[in-house]
Amino acid sequence: MSHISKGDVHAYLDGALGAYPEEAARHVREHLDACLMCAQLLEDERRLRQEASAILAASAQGPVEFDPLEELLARAAESDRQDPAEATEGSERTGRARPTLGDRMYSLRWAATIVVSLGAGWMARGLTGPAGDLARGAASERVVSEIGLPPGVPPAADQERSERDNAGDLAEAETLPQSQAAAAGGPADVDTPLELQAAVATGLAEVETSPESPDAAAVGGVGPGADRGAGGFDDDLVLDQIEVVPARQREESAAAEPQVEAARLSDELRASALSSSAPADDRRDGALQLSDAAPGPFATASPSTTPFLVPGLPVRDVRLAPEADGVAGGPSGSVLVRSVLVRSVIVTQELGDGRIIELRFVPLAGSDSVLGGALRERNEFLGRSRQAGWGMAVRDVSGGVAILSGPLTERELEDLLDRALGLR
Amino acid sequence: MDVDWGELYRTTLPDLVRFLHRKVWDLERARDLAQDTFVRALRENPANPRAWLFTVAANLARDEARTAIRRKGHLTLLKTEAEVHAVTVDPAAELEQSQREAVVRRALEALSERDREALLLWDGGLDYGEIAGALEISSGSVGTTLARARERLVKAHREQEQDDVAHQ
Numbered sequence: 001m002s003h004i005s006k007g008d009v010h011a012y013l014d015g016a017l018g019a020y021p022e023e024a025a026r027h028v029r030e031h032l033d034a035c036l037m038c039a040q041l042l043e044d045e046r047r048l049r050q051e052a053s054a055i056l057a058a059s060a061q062g063p064v065e066f067d068p069l070e071e072l073l074a075r076a077a078e079s080d081r082q083d084p085a086e087a088t089e090g091s092e093r094t095g096r097a098r099p100t101l102g103d104r105m106y107s108l109r110w111a112a113t114i115v116v117s118l119g120a121g122w123m124a125r126g127l128t129g130p131a132g133d134l135a136r137g138a139a140s141e142r143v144v145s146e147i148g149l150p151p152g153v154p155p156a157a158d159q160e161r162s163e164r165d166n167a168g169d170l171a172e173a174e175t176l177p178q179s180q181a182a183a184a185g186g187p188a189d190v191d192t193p194l195e196l197q198a199a200v201a202t203g204l205a206e207v208e209t210s211p212e213s214p215d216a217a218a219v220g221g222v223g224p225g226a227d228r229g230a231g232g233f234d235d236d237l238v239l240d241q242i243e244v245v246p247a248r249q250r251e252e253s254a255a256a257e258p259q260v261e262a263a264r265l266s267d268e269l270r271a272s273a274l275s276s277s278a279p280a281d282d283r284r285d286g287a288l289q290l291s292d293a294a295p296g297p298f299a300t301a302s303p304s305t306t307p308f309l310v311p312g313l314p315v316r317d318v319r320l321a322p323e324a325d326g327v328a329g330g331p332s333g334s335v336l337v338r339s340v341l342v343r344s345v346i347v348t349q350e351l352g353d354g355r356i357i358e359l360r361f362v363p364l365a366g367s368d369s370v371l372g373g374a375l376r377e378r379n380e381f382l383g384r385s386r387q388a389g390w391g392m393a394v395r396d397v398s399g400g401v402a403i404l405s406g407p408l409t410e411r412e413l414e415d416l417l418d419r420a421l422g423l424r
Numbered sequence: 425m426d427v428d429w430g431e432l433y434r435t436t437l438p439d440l441v442r443f444l445h446r447k448v449w450d451l452e453r454a455r456d457l458a459q460d461t462f463v464r465a466l467r468e469n470p471a472n473p474r475a476w477l478f479t480v481a482a483n484l485a486r487d488e489a490r491t492a493i494r495r496k497g498h499l500t501l502l503k504t505e506a507e508v509h510a511v512t513v514d515p516a517a518e519l520e521q522s523q524r525e526a527v528v529r530r531a532l533e534a535l536s537e538r539d540r541e542a543l544l545l546w547d548g549g550l551d552y553g554e555i556a557g558a559l560e561i562s563s564g565s566v567g568t569t570l571a572r573a574r575e576r577l578v579k580a581h582r583e584q585e586q587d588d589v590a591h592q
Contacts, residue, residue, distance in 0.1 A: 005567075005568065006567075006568065006571040006572075007564075007565070007566075007567035007568030007569075007570075007571050008567060009567075009571070010567045010568075010570050010571040010574070011552065011566070011567035014546070014552070014567070014570065016551065016552040016566070016567065019551070019552045019553055019563045019566075020564075045571065048574050048575060048578055049574055051574075051578050052543070052573075052574035052577050052578055053547070055528055055531065055577055055578065055581050056446070056528065056543070056544075056547050056577075058524050058525075058527075058528055059445075059446060059524065059525045059528035059529070060442055064438070064441055064451065064455050066433075066437055066455065066459065067459055069429060069430055069433045072433070072459060072462050072463050072466060073429075073466055075463045076463045076464075076466035076467045079463065079467065080467055
């Protein structure tokens with residue numbers, strides 16, 4: 001037995017069952033007589049209806065004096081004389097012409113055009129990049145720095161991601177051969193960390209590891225079949241499988257088994273880090289001591305060799321903002337970028353107590369859409385971060401904006417950001 | 425169709441004013457709009473005058489709301505001048521009525537436009553068929569719309585009253 005709806009109950013209470021087909025109206029009446037549950041519903045809705053009527057009645061005003069009908073008739077006759085056309089062409093929407101079906105369809109066509117245009121723009125936002133970018137999706141690809149991870153041992157997260165790659169969820173990054181890169185302008189001539197960072201972000205730079213630098217690292221493509229330990233590049237480089245190996249540690253690994261520490265921060269780990277990294281209540285402004293931050297065996301970055309990186313803090317993650325192309329990322333003094341589009345570079349570093357901070361360079365040379373994408377992603381991240389008590393420091397720098405966020409006071413973040421930018 | 429305009433005017437105008445008052449929240453303005461609507465009806469001589477009156481009144485109230493913002497500064501000035509000459513019968517009762525009205529107004533504003541319109545049209549005396557015609561919905565969905573509108577009105581009204589108590 002199907003019960004009756006609230007709408008039917010209200011129609012019954014409003015005496016509107018006459019508008020129902022006879023059979024349906026009889027069903028409602030008979031059911032209300034027979035069904036205890038619906039009889040209870042009827043009582044509940046009756047009370048609700050009475051209460052609603054009482055509420056409306058509470059706003060009712062007292063008696064109002066009206067002009068006599070004769071006066072209104074006179075006004076109608078007068079307005080007919082003044083505007084006979086309106087009298088014959090008027091509609092129910094007097095004062096605002098009732099839109100015809102054609103009018104509505106015309107409006108809908110405009111709306112549809114706008115929607116289609118926006119949709120096409122969204123779908124085609126990756127078409128300016130190399131082929132295959134469309135499949136990259138909105139997910140933020142990571143340039144993972146697996147510092148010291150033994151070759152050939154991808155973390156579990158890698159395997160999962162690899163499975164997704166096989167399913168086509170994540171397209172491989174398109175990398176330009178050296179010759180093509182040169183033809184496209186070749187490596188940018190950059191000298192300062194900021195210039196380098198800007199060049200990295202705008203995809204103009206192609207910077208390889210300087211083996212002579214003790215802080216430098218080799219950046220190896222580890223796409224299918226690539227030699228992870230060789231430091232060379234695979235043209236089929238998969239974005240998520242870039243690894244960064246500090247040169248010093250790489251040298252040491254020849255003699256001894258390297259310390260293993262996966263720097264990848266999965267979304268879950270990131271969330272966990274965020275939730276556990278709220279600033280301590282007793283932390284004083286400016287109380288953060290960089291010496292507190294144990295640099296670890298691989299943290300040897302310095303502003304002189306590394307763009308936009310807080311010196312003395314281990315790098316946990318390097319990634320690119322979404323909606324852009326290419327490959328980038330290079331903590332510990334080495335960066336290789338084969339990117340043709342502008343995008344933000346995001347570096348995650350770890351404080352001595354395990355909390356993390358996030359450094360971001362947003363290139364303002366980028367197109368509005370790319371910049372917008374980077375800022376959107378940033379805002380979403382900040383939205384999640386604020387709940388964990390994260391703050392933010394921002395500095396205008398050459399070619400863009402440098403942003404540092406983390407579970408610190410604004411003053412601490414400004415101090416760290418200035419250190420990262422070499423201003424202190 | 426012959427319409428007894430005198431009878432219609434006598435029976436419908438109070439409902440129309442009440443309907444309009446809950447849209448413009450100004451009794452004098454509601455009265456003027458209701459009479460304007462009747463003047464238009466007298467010129468148009470519509471087939472279903474009662475439903476026609478409420479439909480046109482609703483549109484006039486909407487237009488009124490749009491122009492109200494533009495007129496706001498001027499009206500404020502006029503109102504201030506008028507209040508100087510106004511004779512207040514019972515300030516306490518007037519204040520109480522004003523507060524009651526404000527609560528109802530906020531509760532009604534919590535409803536969607538369609539739900540609010542359906543509720544006010546029903547309260548104005550229109551039947552399900554006329555409401556369906558005015559809102560361009562099926563007759564079968566009027567009951568559901570009214571059920572939802574009443575439920576939300578009661579809930580919003582309770583919340584408003586609780587808020588008022590909390591602020592006192």
